Amino acid sequence: MKKYIYMSLMMALLCVLSLSFTACDDDDDDKLPAPEITINEANIEDDVLCVQADVVAKGRTASILLTITGQNGAVKATQAITDSKYIGVLNIDGFHVHVDIADKNVEEGDILEMSVTDGQGLTTTSKKSITEEEDDDDE
Amino acid sequence: MSQPIITDQGITANPIDCQVYHRGETIPFNYFFTDDTELGTYNIEIHNNFDHHTHSTSSVECPMDALKQPVKPWVYNQDFAIPTGLRQYDAKINIPIPADIDPGDYHFMVRLTDRAGWQQLKAVAIKITE
Numbered sequence: 387m388k389k390y391i392y393m394s395l396m397m398a399l400l401c402v403l404s405l406s407f408t409a410c411d412d413d414d415d416d417k418l419p420a421p422e423i424t425i426n427e428a429n430i431e432d433d434v435l436c437v438q439a440d441v442v443a444k445g446r447t448a449s450i451l452l453t454i455t456g457q458n459g460a461v462k463a464t465q466a467i468t469d470s471k472y473i474g475v476l477n478i479d480g481f482h483v484h485v486d487i488a489d490k491n492v493e494e495g496d497i498l499e500m501s502v503t504d505g506q507g508l509t510t511t512s513k514k515s516i517t518e519e520e521d522d523d524d525e
Numbered sequence: 526m527s528q529p530i531i532t533d534q535g536i537t538a539n540p541i542d543c544q545v546y547h548r549g550e551t552i553p554f555n556y557f558f559t560d561d562t563e564l565g566t567y568n569i570e571i572h573n574n575f576d577h578h579t580h581s582t583s584s585v586e587c588p589m590d591a592l593k594q595p596v597k598p599w600v601y602n603q604d605f606a607i608p609t610g611l612r613q614y615d616a617k618i619n620i621p622i623p624a625d626i627d628p629g630d631y632h633f634m635v636r637l638t639d640r641a642g643w644q645q646l647k648a649v650a651i652k653i654t655e
Contacts, residue, residue, distance in 0.1 A: 482634075
């Protein structure tokens, strides 16, 4: 009789553990991929840095942060993007923002970092080297 | 589910590429929106294109003024709600052009977002003259 009860308890425990592992596997499968960022432009235009990018965020964009760092790693400017057209969406085609860089000594070769965090808390950061405006009509 | 659609289906869409407006006039915005589930919101943004940048949603090339520095460029950025439960919407808004802005080339941007969060962008190149 004791052996029967012991075997029953072991079977019950095995079932609970199996369900737990299955549940964990399902949670992993439900996780959406982290945001994807393609920075198309990070160009100095007088007192602003023109940033253009495309974003795909299957977990919906929750926050976007732009950071400009010098070649020595020092942060020169940051800007949090709160515009409603860019937040809470699955995709942004043609993200276009001007970051104020007046008196911040931003120069060609500095680095723009664009960080997008989605509704799941997953963050992706993409970087691009900053370029200078081209005066092609002056040629 | 897929991205919503900004179309001229059944209407005379406005503005369209290369249209010219005068300062002090009104832009009678009109586009038709559709979605396979439910429309959400739309945003209209107008910014200068004095630096000749592109947004790659149109293959039309309009004659542009020479590059120049903005002095008092027009910046317009407004969100609009679409009534709930709609899969089609005829969007009409009259947008007055300020009389004292820099004339020149501008981009008229429409971003349509559905309830699911998918977004569609339409960028139109217009010119504003004195």
